[in-house]
Amino acid sequence: MNGINKNLNLVYTLDGKIYINLTNRCSNRCLFCIRNLSDEIEGKNLWLDNENFDSSAVIEQFKDVISKNPESKEVVFCGFGEPLIKFDMFCEVSKFIKENYPSIKIRVNTNGQANLIHKKNIIPQLAKYSDAVSISLNAENKEKYNFVSQPFDKENAYQAVLDFIKGCVDAGIETSASVVSGFDKAPVNLQECEKICHSLGAKFRNREWLPKGY
Numbered sequence: 356m357n358g359i360n361k362n363l364n365l366v367y368t369l370d371g372k373i374y375i376n377l378t379n380r381c382s383n384r385c386l387f388c389i390r391n392l393s394d395e396i397e398g399k400n401l402w403l404d405n406e407n408f409d410s411s412a413v414i415e416q417f418k419d420v421i422s423k424n425p426e427s428k429e430v431v432f433c434g435f436g437e438p439l440i441k442f443d444m445f446c447e448v449s450k451f452i453k454e455n456y457p458s459i460k461i462r463v464n465t466n467g468q469a470n471l472i473h474k475k476n477i478i479p480q481l482a483k484y485s486d487a488v489s490i491s492l493n494a495e496n497k498e499k500y501n502f503v504s505q506p507f508d509k510e511n512a513y514q515a516v517l518d519f520i521k522g523c524v525d526a527g528i529e530t531s532a533s534v535v536s537g538f539d540k541a542p543v544n545l546q547e548c549e550k551i552c553h554s555l556g557a558k559f560r561n562r563e564w565l566p567k568g569y
């Protein structure tokens with residue numbers, strides 16, 4: 356494990372926010388995934404040549420980025436992969452941020468499958484380290500979800516996402532659930548998705564699909 360790896364884009368900035376890119380691994384293969392369209396976001400290549408780094412490498416990059424962007428008020432765990440696959444690393448980095456930069460808000464953008472991946476309920480710990488979560492609902496039913504998201508566990512993924520949304524709401528985390536609209540290969544029923552979100556107690560977010568990312 357490397358303590359510091361300056362060649363990897365683990366931490367980057369976008370629109371005044373700091374983003375943390377923990378992994379390129381994901382339990383989905385979404386048809387609209389930005390990784391299918393581009394190697395980078397705003398000029399930052401988010402493909403990691405290797406994942407042989409530990410949380411101290413992320414923290415070192417974070418310290419460097421925050422020192423150059425002291426006005427930043429929000430950190431988002433979101434990159435070219437599912438951040439909660441590396442849940443222990445997420446906790447270590449978030450703990451450092453909470454202890455050293457308590458005014459910064461922490462949000463996680465996730466596919467909502469962490470409990471399924473880790474085979475345990477990680478939400479109580481997530482609630483300690485995350486102020487907000489944005490969870491990809493992606494579709495109004497299991498069949499459409501499986502088509503558009505191509506999860507590793509087609510039998511259980513959609514229900515796991517619904518349970519994760521409800522679990523985060525119940526744990527007091529500011530929770531929104533999102534769909535990507537305007538992607539012609541997989542049109543979603545926005546009204547149905549919004550109804551599902553609200554029935555679970557989450558805010559609804561419609562993200563418009565754009566050919567060069569969404």
Ligand code: SF4
Pocket residue numbers: 381382383384385387388389390434435436437465466491
């Ligand atoms: S969950 Fe996110 S990172 Fe994973 S394939 Fe879908 S869009 Fe890409």
